Amino acid sequence: MTGRPPGSAATGWLARLLNLVPYLHARPGMRVADAAADLGVSEQQLRDDLELLWVCGLPGYGPGDLIDMAFDGDRVTITYDAGMDRPLRLTPDEALALVVALRMLAETPGVADRALVDRALAKLERAAGQPAPIAVRLTGNADRLARVREAVDRRRALEITYYSATRDRTSTRVVDPMRVMMVGGHGYLEGWCRSAQQVRRFRVDRIDALTVRDEPAAPPAQARPAPVVDGIFRPGQDLPLVTLRVGRGARWIAEYYPCEQVDESADGWLVSLRVTDLAWARRLVLGLGPEVVVVGPPELAEAVRVHAAAALDAYATPTGLAAAPAPAG
Amino acid sequence: MSRARTERLVNLVICLLATRRFLTAAQIATTVAGYEHDPDDPRAHEAFQRKFERDKAELRSLGVPLETGTDSIFDTEPGYRIARREYALPDLRLAPDEAAVVGLGARLWQHAGLAAAASSGLTKLRAAGVDVDPQATLGVEPVVSVDPSFAPLAAAARERRLVRFDYRVPERDAPSTRRLQPWGVVCWRTRWYVVGFDLDRQDVRCFRLSRLVGPVTTSGPAGAFTPPADVDLISHVAHSWGPVERHGRATVLVRPGHADGVRRWAERVEPGPDGDRAVLAYHCAEELAHWLVGYGADVRVLDPPEVRDAVITRLKEITASAEPVPAPVEAAG
Numbered sequence: 310m311t312g313r314p315p316g317s318a319a320t321g322w323l324a325r326l327l328n329l330v331p332y333l334h335a336r337p338g339m340r341v342a343d344a345a346a347d348l349g350v351s352e353q354q355l356r357d358d359l360e361l362l363w364v365c366g367l368p369g370y371g372p373g374d375l376i377d378m379a380f381d382g383d384r385v386t387i388t389y390d391a392g393m394d395r396p397l398r399l400t401p402d403e404a405l406a407l408v409v410a411l412r413m414l415a416e417t418p419g420v421a422d423r424a425l426v427d428r429a430l431a432k433l434e435r436a437a438g439q440p441a442p443i444a445v446r447l448t449g450n451a452d453r454l455a456r457v458r459e460a461v462d463r464r465r466a467l468e469i470t471y472y473s474a475t476r477d478r479t480s481t482r483v484v485d486p487m488r489v490m491m492v493g494g495h496g497y498l499e500g501w502c503r504s505a506q507q508v509r510r511f512r513v514d515r516i517d518a519l520t521v522r523d524e525p526a527a528p529p530a531q532a533r534p535a536p537v538v539d540g541i542f543r544p545g546q547d548l549p550l551v552t553l554r555v556g557r558g559a560r561w562i563a564e565y566y567p568c569e570q571v572d573e574s575a576d577g578w579l580v581s582l583r584v585t586d587l588a589w590a591r592r593l594v595l596g597l598g599p600e601v602v603v604v605g606p607p608e609l610a611e612a613v614r615v616h617a618a619a620a621l622d623a624y625a626t627p628t629g630l631a632a633a634p635a636p637a638g
Numbered sequence: 639m640s641r642a643r644t645e646r647l648v649n650l651v652i653c654l655l656a657t658r659r660f661l662t663a664a665q666i667a668t669t670v671a672g673y674e675h676d677p678d679d680p681r682a683h684e685a686f687q688r689k690f691e692r693d694k695a696e697l698r699s700l701g702v703p704l705e706t707g708t709d710s711i712f713d714t715e716p717g718y719r720i721a722r723r724e725y726a727l728p729d730l731r732l733a734p735d736e737a738a739v740v741g742l743g744a745r746l747w748q749h750a751g752l753a754a755a756a757s758s759g760l761t762k763l764r765a766a767g768v769d770v771d772p773q774a775t776l777g778v779e780p781v782v783s784v785d786p787s788f789a790p791l792a793a794a795a796r797e798r799r800l801v802r803f804d805y806r807v808p809e810r811d812a813p814s815t816r817r818l819q820p821w822g823v824v825c826w827r828t829r830w831y832v833v834g835f836d837l838d839r840q841d842v843r844c845f846r847l848s849r850l851v852g853p854v855t856t857s858g859p860a861g862a863f864t865p866p867a868d869v870d871l872i873s874h875v876a877h878s879w880g881p882v883e884r885h886g887r888a889t890v891l892v893r894p895g896h897a898d899g900v901r902r903w904a905e906r907v908e909p910g911p912d913g914d915r916a917v918l919a920y921h922c923a924e925e926l927a928h929w930l931v932g933y934g935a936d937v938r939v940l941d942p943p944e945v946r947d948a949v950i951t952r953l954k955e956i957t958a959s960a961e962p963v964p965a966p967v968e969a970a971g
Binding site for chain 2: 322323324325326327328329331332335336347348349361362364365366367368370391392393395396397398399400401402403404405406407409410411412413414417422425426428429432433435436439441442443444445446447472474477478479490491492517557558560561563564573576591592593595596597598599602613614616617618619620621623624628629630631633634
């Protein structure tokens with residue numbers, strides 16, 4: 310007895326063995342190394358599994374009863390499967406995981422071949438038996454997303470007019486597209502921004518205009534897609550920390566924005582979040598109205614006060630805008 | 639799991655798949671390798687029974703459909719077998735491009751809870767002879783993630799069992815306990831909701847999964863309720879999100895070079911002597927006003943009065959609450 314193979318969960322090992330016989334049965338003469346790679350185990354582990362299966366079989370356990378296999382160099386063929394020619398059916402959790410992922414894929418705006426996803430889903434659902442009581446609807450800017458995706462597929466550079474909510478500015482720039490993805494209900498174009506000389510993500514619903522340029526997309530060698538973990542915006546620790554006292558009606562912001570800390574001990578929650586730009590925070594706070602009071606930093610509190618006062622002053626004069634408040638915050 | 643036990647379980651599966659007759663525990667003990675013992679020795683027999691119980695539980699936890707029954711009315715002791723039709727994954731007949739899509743779907747779980755289930759499901763498809771191209775792509779790929787309560791709620795909805803959970807909306811301080819007949823789980827704009835019949839409110843309700851506090855408790859028997867046959871789960875979540883008619887028109891003065899966020903929603907923007915004039919379509923004057931206040935002194939509402947007055951009221955409230963302390967009170971308005 311060699312004990313349990315490293316890294317296998319208690320039931321994982323048995324599940325793997327029940328799969329292994331039909332897997333190899335369907336692929337006579339497969340290289341052991343290829344099978345191991347395809348099944349995500351080490352070659353040693355796979356050989357160990359085969360050794361165990363070799364002594365299993367039908368009662369009687371004579372030469373004609375045991376699972377049998379033929380080795381030819383580094384290749385293996387199951388010559389007798391003892392009746393284990395099919396894998397076990399999907400568990401409810403396995404079926405759920407696959408069906409939900411495919412429904413998400415089918416619902417994703419701009420997916421290249423929706424009919425293909427639907428066909429695969431129908432076959433999977435038939436095999437899975439009882440349908441999962443799950444419904445998926447992802448709305449989005451399907452047309453624009455489809456155009457962006459087409460440009461990515463054709464490997465063309467794009468000229469986009471893009472609204473940056475952080476800076477409240479619309480500008481035109483040339484992007485070498487790298488990929489399109491869906492995160493948190495929004496489509497994003499990830500590409501090399503030639504103006505910023507950086508990999509950037511652009512929310513598709515903020516791309517106000519789009520021209521496919523007659524030149525190939527040429528992201529530089531150092532341009533790498535960034536991994537997506539917990540949403541698209543991961544505030545760095547070097548960004549300014551804003552702390553707000555938030556009334557009942559605006560508590561939703563703690564759910565909506567990634568917050569660093571939320572203190573719910575008082576009626577007015579104390580919410581801290583990192584922001585790229587204090588001017589963005591000023592617009593957020595003003596937009597939320599009296600439900601939100603700035604605790605810090607003081608320059609944000611001051612900016613909110615000054616901007617609100619200046620805006621109000623303008624209404625006291627017959628025409629025109631107030632003098633532009635200082636750009637601080 | 640020890641090698642000896644794994645071996646024994648493989649042999650048990652093979653034996654029960656091969657038999658058409660139900661095999662009693664005693665018959666299994668004398669047939670299947672690994673169960674050998676002296677049945678007349680009470681301690682050895684008891685040890686066998688414990689071992690066999692554990693093994694049955696193990697197989698059931700893997701999803702092996704272990705049948706219990708007797709072949710004739712003269713059999714006094716029930717036996718066991720595995721019906722091949724129930725055991726085996728049906729033939730999916732997936733074309734290579736369809737298989738690639740399933741593989742792609744399984745990979746979407748990479749960063750989230752059901753990744754392990756998707757991957758073990760995919761391994762079964764591979765074991766059924768399906769080749770999955772690991773390089774496939776569809777251009778746009780959603781990142782699929784779920785809340786921790788997703789799996790228990792989906793299971794309860796599938797089994798039609800009653801659930802109980804604590805639910806908290808941000809506007810309230812304390813969570814309230816809800817009892818629900820879960821009809822199904824809905825993903826709407828990548829947020830997850832459970833839809834069902836709320837036993838306390840005696841009405842259909844939906845709950846956002848991210849607002850569930852603590853674990854979901856499932857209770858009572860399966861099949862405890864029947865959802866309406868024609869239930870449209872999405873509609874219960876989406877009814878408040880329909881398109882709104884924007885009949886109102888507001889004219890807003892916008893500082894040149896500023897407030898691009900306002901400009902991009904304007905029907906038109908024209909330059910004027912004292913700033914750019916933007917015309918905005920709106921549904922609710924108050925909502926528009928609150929949004930415009932965010933742009934501070936860079937915008938000024940010219941018309942209509944309902945929007946203008948709502949902005950002024952809001953600004954007064956803000957200047958009152960944002961008063962620096964200690965500082966002289968400024969005239970507001």
